[in-house]
Amino acid sequence: MKKLDPKLLRNAFGKFMTGVTVVTAVKDDGKYVGFTANSFSSVSLDPPMLLVCPGKFLSSYDTFSKCDHFSVNILSEGQEKISNIFATSDEDRFLKVPHSLDMNGVPIINGATVQFSCSTRNIIPTGDHCVLIGQVDDFKLSEEPGLGYVGGQYFSLGLERAAFNKTVSNAICGAIIEDGENIILIKSPDGLHPPQCKAIDRSNLIKDLNSTMIDHGISAKLGQAYSVFEGVKSREHSTYFLATGNIISPSPEVILIPISQLNAQKYSSPAISRMMSRFSLEAQSRNFSLYLGDVEKGSIHDTLERN
Ligand SMILES: Cc1cc2nc3c(=O)[nH]c(=O)nc-3n(C[C@H](O)[C@H](O)[C@H](O)COP(=O)(O)O)c2cc1C
Structure with a gap:
């Protein structure tokens, strides 16, 4: 197999414009875990399924690789700080970010434009990530425009259009x-x-x-x-x-x-x-x-x- 330049590959993947989500779950000891992810995709409408790809490098990988429930929160424009907290901060992220609990007892991020509550259907370890597939048990949807991400930068279509x-x-x-x-x-x-x-x-x-x-x-x-x-x-x-x-x-x-x-x-x-x-x-x-x-x-x- 041809050896690919990892930095260029990262840049190539980064060309794909995405939204930004925060994915959360609850650890065995009851502590909340979460990370920023743009690997989210819808999968199926009937039954309602979605996926996200947690990396094996995540401090919370162990939890996500065997969780029964998780939530996916699509961040709104203006929630860049929340994205950064869930992508970088070492401290308890949930102390800094307002959240509530969904029907499964999993934290959902207040102000996110969509909050999906999911039950795990399949976990497929793939390369240095796994594909976490969930069935959507419930979701809340707001009018807020979603935050965008491309080439390592956030963008706000709503603001740029306005x-x-x-x-x-x-x-x-x-x-x-x-x-x-x-x-x-x-x-x-x-x-x-x-x-x-x-x-x-x-x-x-x-x-x-x-x-x-x-x-x-x-x-x-x-x-x-x-x-x-x-x-x-x-x-x-x-x-x-x-x-x-x-x-x-x-x-x-x-x-x-x-x-x-x-x-x-x-x-x-x-x-x-x-x-x-x-x-x-x-x-x-x-x-x-x-x-x-x-x-x-x-x-x-x-x-x-x-x-
Ligand atoms: C916009 C954005 C998207 C990201 N997408 C993913 C992703 O899909 N999967 C993943 O494992 N990490 C992703 N990351 C990286 C994790 O959020 C980051 O490594 C996080 O700090 C890991 O949590 P930890 O410190 O608890 O290990 C993304 C980061 C950013 C800023």
């Missing part, structure tokens, strides 16, 4: 483009700003942004939405994406600024200045969040980059 659905007259779309250790910025009489375009027809914004970048001699690939805000007076709607790229044949306005020097620059508006300062801080941990609000106040929505 960012695009607003009906405002003017829209600005820009990209914070990383070129190695530098950020590609544009010089303007008012100060620096990311490559950006302005449009009235919002349906063409991404296309216009890509053309703007090409006009500046920049080749870039857009990533997650990073900042979505509205001007308090102007009602101008701005959306900035994270991106990676490089300069091919720069226009005279293009300038490369090291990430470490972003805070020392003069920007074309206070909102951009605040966004760039948040970026330079978050770039240190690679833990980028999504800002939603107006130019003065808004909320940070966590996303996480896993290596």
